[in-house]
Amino acid sequence: MTTLSIEHPSTLVEPGALARWNPSVKLISLFVISVALLFVWEPVRPAILWVVLVIVALTVGNVPPKWLVMAHIPFLAFGSGLFLVNVLTRPEDGVWIGAALAGRTLVIGVASILFLTSTDPVELMRSLNQNLKLPASMTFAILAGYQLLLGLPREWQTIRAAQLMRAGGARRSRSGKPKLTFTEARRLVFTVLIVTLRRSERIATSLESRGFGLHPRTVYRPIRLRPCDVILGVMVSALSIAYCWPWM
Amino acid sequence: MTGSLQHTSPKIRNPYDSPWRWQLKDLVLVVVLGVVFGFIYWALVQAWNGLAIVMGPAGDLAQHFLQGGWLLVAPLAVAITRKAGSGILAEMLAATIEFVFLGSPVGPTLLLSGFLQGLGSELPFAIGRYKRFGISRYAISGFLGAFFIFWFTAIRSGWFGQDILVLRLIIHCSSGIILGGILAYFLVRAIKATGVVDNYAIGRHR
Numbered sequence: 001m002t003t004l005s006i007e008h009p010s011t012l013v014e015p016g017a018l019a020r021w022n023p024s025v026k027l028i029s030l031f032v033i034s035v036a037l038l039f040v041w042e043p044v045r046p047a048i049l050w051v052v053l054v055i056v057a058l059t060v061g062n063v064p065p066k067w068l069v070m071a072h073i074p075f076l077a078f079g080s081g082l083f084l085v086n087v088l089t090r091p092e093d094g095v096w097i098g099a100a101l102a103g104r105t106l107v108i109g110v111a112s113i114l115f116l117t118s119t120d121p122v123e124l125m126r127s128l129n130q131n132l133k134l135p136a137s138m139t140f141a142i143l144a145g146y147q148l149l150l151g152l153p154r155e156w157q158t159i160r161a162a163q164l165m166r167a168g169g170a171r172r173s174r175s176g177k178p179k180l181t182f183t184e185a186r187r188l189v190f191t192v193l194i195v196t197l198r199r200s201e202r203i204a205t206s207l208e209s210r211g212f213g214l215h216p217r218t219v220y221r222p223i224r225l226r227p228c229d230v231i232l233g234v235m236v237s238a239l240s241i242a243y244c245w246p247w248m
Numbered sequence: 249m250t251g252s253l254q255h256t257s258p259k260i261r262n263p264y265d266s267p268w269r270w271q272l273k274d275l276v277l278v279v280v281l282g283v284v285f286g287f288i289y290w291a292l293v294q295a296w297n298g299l300a301i302v303m304g305p306a307g308d309l310a311q312h313f314l315q316g317g318w319l320l321v322a323p324l325a326v327a328i329t330r331k332a333g334s335g336i337l338a339e340m341l342a343a344t345i346e347f348v349f350l351g352s353p354v355g356p357t358l359l360l361s362g363f364l365q366g367l368g369s370e371l372p373f374a375i376g377r378y379k380r381f382g383i384s385r386y387a388i389s390g391f392l393g394a395f396f397i398f399w400f401t402a403i404r405s406g407w408f409g410q411d412i413l414v415l416r417l418i419i420h421c422s423s424g425i426i427l428g429g430i431l432a433y434f435l436v437r438a439i440k441a442t443g444v445v446d447n448y449a450i451g452r453h454r
Contacts, residue, residue, distance in 0.1 A: 008349060031356045038357070038404055074294075082405060097406055108355035112347070121349055141276045142341065145283035146349060152287065190438065193284065197444045200280035204273040213272050 009071075009116040016062035018118035022229035023127040030115050032237040036244040037104050042096065045243065046103030053110040061114050068113065075109035121146065127223045137213055144203050148196060159191050265449060267332040267378040274329040277448065281328075282338045285321035286345025292317050293346070293354075309412075312419040316427025319393040322369035323386055323432035328439070330378040330449035335370030336363060357404065361397055368396035369428065379453075386433040387425050394424025 010019075018026070040046060057063045079102035086098030122143060129139040163184060173179040180188075207213070264271055292314060299310045321342050322335035343362030347355065354361075372388045373381070398420050407413055436450075445451055 027356070031359070034355045034357050035360075041406070086406065086410070101406060108357075112355045116348075119348075124348060137272055137275055138279065141279040142283070142344070144276070145280045146345070148280060149283050149287055149345070149349070152284070194439065194442050194444055196280060196284050197277065197439070200277050201273060201444070201447065203280070204271075204276040207276065208272050 008121060009113070010118065010120050012067065013064070013117040014062045016118060017060050018114060019120075021118070021232060022131065022223070022225055023119050023124040024131045025225070025229045025233035026115060026119060027124065027128075029233045029236045029240075030111055033111055033240040034108050036240045037107060039246060040104065040244050041100050043099035043103045046100065046107045049243065050103065050107045050110060053107060053114065057110060057114050057117075061117060063113065063117055068110075071113050072106075072109070075106055078109075079103075079105040123223065130219060130223050131225050136217055137207075140207070140212070141203075144207070145200075148199060148203070152192065152196070155195060156188065156192055159188055159195075163188065262452060265330075265452065267330060270331050274331050274334070274448065277329060277445075278325045278331075278334050278338050279341055281321055281325050282341025283345050285324075285338070286342040287350065288320075289318055289342055290346045290350045309416070309419070312416055313423055314427075315394055315397075315420050316390055316423040316425070316429070316431070318397075319365055319369050319390055319424055319428025320432055320435070322366045322393065323373070323389050323429070324436060324439075326370055326373045326378070327381055327432075327436045328445050328448050328450045330453075332374065332378065333370075335373070336366035339363070339366030339369070361400060364396045364400050365393045369393035381436075383430065383433045387429040390424040390427070390429025390432065391421055392424075393428050394421045 037046065054068070057068060058065060082105065083098035083102040086101065087094040125139040125143050128134045129136050160180075164178070167184075171179045171181060263269055296311055296314055319339075321338045325338035326335040339362040340359060341362075343358040347358050369389045369392065371392055372385050376385060398417060402408060402413070402416075407416060410416075439445055440450060
């Protein structure tokens with residue numbers, strides 16, 4: 001069995017200038033861009049924005065070109081589906097609106113890549129706690145849950161191996177590989193879920209026994225919100241709203 | 249449980265039974281559910297992407313059949329912890345995990361979708377003051393979750409003006425009722441039977 005692994009994009013890319021931008025402000029700016037784009041119903045503006053973002057990704061963002069192309073595959077699949085459906089179901093303006101939707105998917109996709117490659121999830125959670133004042137119990141529980149998630153593929157394989165031992169070997173497909181039947185898959189997913197729930201109670205107990213949830217908390221290595229973080233955030237948000245505003 | 253007082257006098261209730269009293273345990277459970285289901289949803293999106301490529305334009309309709317699957321975590325979280333806001337929180341966390349940690353192509357508007365799905369799914373349980381958990385309530389929960397998210401996705405993807413809007417709505421809501429409602433009911437029952445959630449609100453109500 002090959003080992004499945006989950007890797008975060010930020011570990012694969014050399015941190016660029018965007019990595020220094022405060023994660024919370026970055027997230028809010030990205031959110032504003034994505035929502036502003038919902039009001040654009042023609043393909044020209046998304047196309048220009050896409051070109052700009054790709055240039056930003058390749059220069060400031062340090063995203064390797066090969067990696068950027070690979071990351072486009074799901075967006076292209078998603079976008080082409082949207083395009084085709086609109087062409088087929090809208091007799092008069094399907095091509096135009098379909099292209100607008102596909103373009104929007106690409107722009108949000110590249111913007112998300114820029115965000116993900118420049119933001120370490122741990123930094124983001126700490127920033128959400130310190131700058132946006134989200135409860136520490138929630139952000140740290142998310143990080144604990146994320147660690148748990150990273151261990152899930154291994155858990156899956158252990159339980160699968162036990163399942164095969166008890167059943168006296170796997171059913172084999174025609175090529176001789178072990179086959180995962182539907183009933184087995186159902187049991188496997190359920191067992192993984194139960195193991196996770198049991199572990200969540202254990203996490204809660206250990207957090208509580210270490211005095212978690214007490215106030216006030218002190219912070220090791222605070223994440224600062226500098227004026228330039230905010231200025232950049234306001235500029236990006238205002239520009240994207242102005243850009244997507246239906247002027248005509 | 250502190251002593252015999254609780255057993256002899258039925259008037260004294262466990263203060264943590266109130267939907268407004270969150271324990272750290274409840275919060276961690278909801279977060280962990282959100283994380284695990286965030287991963288499952290992400291896998292579901294990958295499956296749907298593959299399906300969409302194979303099916304071509306019909307792949308866009310495939311999402312409606314799977315839609316209920318994205319609603320599963322909210323009734324689970326509400327039924328186990330019985331806390332106000334747990335369903336919304338679980339769905340939003342699942343969306344966060346999908347986007348921030350796993351990189352979903354839908355982008356950060358996924359957070360809004362998560363909020364709407366959670367709101368729709370939690371509403372019937374909130375109306376029952378987090379005390380009634382019959383199968384029909386689960387079905388309504390699945391229906392409302394699917395119904396709320398339908399209009400948001402319709403605006404986002406420009407479904408208005410397409411000839412198949414009603415067909416979309418019907419498949420969408422049926423999937424919500426079956427996958428996001430009835431399936432959740434049986435899943436909660438199976439989880440409860442294993443005994444892992446005995447220390448939560450669901451275990452205290454027998």
